[in-house]
Amino acid sequence: MYLAKTISEARAFRRQNIGTWGLVPTMGALHQGHLSLVKHARAETDFVAVSIFVNPTQFAAGGDFDKYPRTLERDLEFLKPYAVDLVFAPSNAEMYPPNFQTYVTVEEIAQPLEGAMRPGHFRGVATVVSKLFHIVQPDRAYFGQKDAQQVAVLKQMVRDLNFPLEIVVGETMREENGLAMSSRNAYLSSAEHDAASVLYRALCAARDAYLRGERNGEALRAEMREVLSQESRAQVDYVSAADPLTLQELDEIKNGALLSLAVRFGATRLIDNILVGA
Ligand code: AMP
Numbered sequence: 400m401y402l403a404k405t406i407s408e409a410r411a412f413r414r415q416n417i418g419t420w421g422l423v424p425t426m427g428a429l430h431q432g433h434l435s436l437v438k439h440a441r442a443e444t445d446f447v448a449v450s451i452f453v454n455p456t457q458f459a460a461g462g463d464f465d466k467y468p469r470t471l472e473r474d475l476e477f478l479k480p481y482a483v484d485l486v487f488a489p490s491n492a493e494m495y496p497p498n499f500q501t502y503v504t505v506e507e508i509a510q511p512l513e514g515a516m517r518p519g520h521f522r523g524v525a526t527v528v529s530k531l532f533h534i535v536q537p538d539r540a541y542f543g544q545k546d547a548q549q550v551a552v553l554k555q556m557v558r559d560l561n562f563p564l565e566i567v568v569g570e571t572m573r574e575e576n577g578l579a580m581s582s583r584n585a586y587l588s589s590a591e592h593d594a595a596s597v598l599y600r601a602l603c604a605a606r607d608a609y610l611r612g613e614r615n616g617e618a619l620r621a622e623m624r625e626v627l628s629q630e631s632r633a634q635v636d637y638v639s640a641a642d643p644l645t646l647q648e649l650d651e652i653k654n655g656a657l658l659s660l661a662v663r664f665g666a667t668r669l670i671d672n673i674l675v676g677a
Pocket residue numbers: 424425426427431432433435436541542543544545546569570571572573579580581582
């Protein structure tokens with residue numbers, strides 16, 4: 400496992416190793432969700448790169464950029480058994496040198512849901528992922544369904560800007576209580592961690608309603624709100640039953656739906672989703 404901290408080191412290693420490459424972009428504080436993507440890449444490509452970079456441009460001013468967990472040594476240990484070829488862990492100055500001024504903006508698909516709650520977030524994501532794609536030049540890039548809108552935004556970007564690669568989506572890994580794994584779960588107190596199982600319970604309640612034949616989008620959103628309201632610690636940012644392709648809210652579900660929600664527990668903001676009928 401070669402650790403590259405500079406772009407030129409990563410590029411040189413990439414050039415020396417001819418074959419198909421898979422890239423798993425992460426912000427570190429690695430967990431089983433990240434690992435499932437690494438294993439997926441390992442099974443499909445000759446070489447596997449994992450990037451570890453807490454990307455400042457996707458955090459809002461006053462967001463959790465400063466306190467986001469940074470655990471590079473532990474992450475390297477965590478990856479060791481999985482035959483990762485390249486870990487790319489650049490500094491901020493390496494990725495955003497002085498006078499950096501070029502950004503990638505994906506339009507409609509980045510507007511609703513997380514885009515509405517976190518202005519500028521997807522501009523930061525699309526910009527850093529573009530840079531990672533240019534640096535590592537993967538044939539396949541692996542992202543988690545947990546961040547469903549991120550997947551939609553990046554698929555749009557790959558299509559629109561002709562990146563010569565395929566985006567592969569890995570299923571959401573969950574803890575025993577149903578809570579989707581996330582580096583941000585480390586912020587939760589043990590009581591909040593227990594309470595946060597309500598996200599998945601809300602999604603499952605809406606999915607069950609869908610499976611019973613409910614096709615009214617508002618009824619599914621109401622189902623999620625109802626379950627979330629039973630947990631006093633949960634402060635709801637949004638619940639959504641949206642078209643899986645456009646991410647626009649649905650009145651009536653004809654071709655499946657992305658059920659998603661964002662909920663705060665104290666200062667910690669969690670998101671989750673499941674697809675139904677798609
Ligand atoms: P992050 O480090 O949070 O930026 O996540 C890096 C990648 O791992 C993204 O593609 C995420 O969607 C994915 N990921 C995060 N959590 C999970 C999870 N619980 N299951 C599967 N993939 C995940």
